[in-house]
Amino acid sequence: MITAATVKELRDKTNAGMMDCKRALEETNGDLDAAVTLLREKGIAKAAKKADREANEGTITARISACGKSGLLLEVNCETDFVSKNDNFQGFVGGIADALIASTAADLAAANAVVSNGLTVEDTIKAKITEIGENLLFRKYVRFEAQGEGAIASYIHMGGKVGVLVEVGATNAATAATEGFRDLIKDITLHIAALNPRGLAREDISEELIEAEKSIFRAQLLEEGKPEAMLENILVGKMKRFYAENCLLEQGFVKDPSVTVKSLLEAKGKELGDTLTLRRYVRFGLGE
Numbered sequence: 001m002i003t004a005a006t007v008k009e010l011r012d013k014t015n016a017g018m019m020d021c022k023r024a025l026e027e028t029n030g031d032l033d034a035a036v037t038l039l040r041e042k043g044i045a046k047a048a049k050k051a052d053r054e055a056n057e058g059t060i061t062a063r064i065s066a067c068g069k070s071g072l073l074l075e076v077n078c079e080t081d082f083v084s085k086n087d088n089f090q091g092f093v094g095g096i097a098d099a100l101i102a103s104t105a106a107d108l109a110a111a112n113a114v115v116s117n118g119l120t121v122e123d124t125i126k127a128k129i130t131e132i133g134e135n136l137l138f139r140k141y142v143r144f145e146a147q148g149e150g151a152i153a154s155y156i157h158m159g160g161k162v163g164v165l166v167e168v169g170a171t172n173a174a175t176a177a178t179e180g181f182r183d184l185i186k187d188i189t190l191h192i193a194a195l196n197p198r199g200l201a202r203e204d205i206s207e208e209l210i211e212a213e214k215s216i217f218r219a220q221l222l223e224e225g226k227p228e229a230m231l232e233n234i235l236v237g238k239m240k241r242f243y244a245e246n247c248l249l250e251q252g253f254v255k256d257p258s259v260t261v262k263s264l265l266e267a268k269g270k271e272l273g274d275t276l277t278l279r280r281y282v283r284f285g286l287g288e
Helices: 004-014 018-027 032-050 087-101 108-113 121-132 179-195 207-223 228-246 261-272
Strands: 057-064 070-078 137-145 150-157 162-169 256-260 277-285
Touching: 004 018, 004 032, 018 032, 032 121, 057 087, 057 150, 057 162, 070 087, 070 150, 070 162, 070 277, 087 121, 087 137, 108 121, 108 137, 121 137, 137 162, 137 277, 150 179, 162 179, 179 261, 179 277, 207 228, 256 261, 261 277
Parallel strands: none
Antiparallel strands: 057 070, 070 137, 150 162, 162 277
């Protein structure tokens, strides 16, 4: 006999609907474990039918290890803003992030294969699709492991609409534990979230983008009646401003635009008696 208590226990384990739980128990003659497996199998099949639906809402979240030497940033999408703001969905994404920071998954494929509570992340998401009735998409994932001394830091902006992960290096092990270093790395994440640089330094800007910008500037200068012989000299100044607007190290610091991020790092390094290096960063924008 299928009791209400057994149905409730199955529902607690799977988050499936009451009637779905009852039918699964009936099909498995009351075997709770078999019913869990059956619901998961059915959930994955149902999820496949929803996979082609647009999922442009969702949330970005981050995790940093207790030692500050490892960190990750991920984005999981859903179909509606209503679901994205729901505590159940937020907790679900947070659970994925917790499982991944405890793993060594270095990329999205490896992250999907991480097992948590008996299911891979990929199958956990498929099961969640059935529960909430919307398509979900694990769109982006990046993990940083500190390359020497220093620390990894993150920042989530606008309730999960923007996320930043950054690594700032040092030469002395003690530097990363100082309040000055922690404040600096936090400020850098805020800066990246606000100004959305296109690259860390000039060499990180694609040649295609550089040439496209130069072509636009040339056309503008010709339209203004500038002599062709002068164009290349004028372009030098134009491109310098372009790099100052788009390269993280050359951007004016968001809290004090008169100081570049590179100068900020140098000044803070002198203050702390160290040499600081902004090694890498990534910025996620929801749905981008």
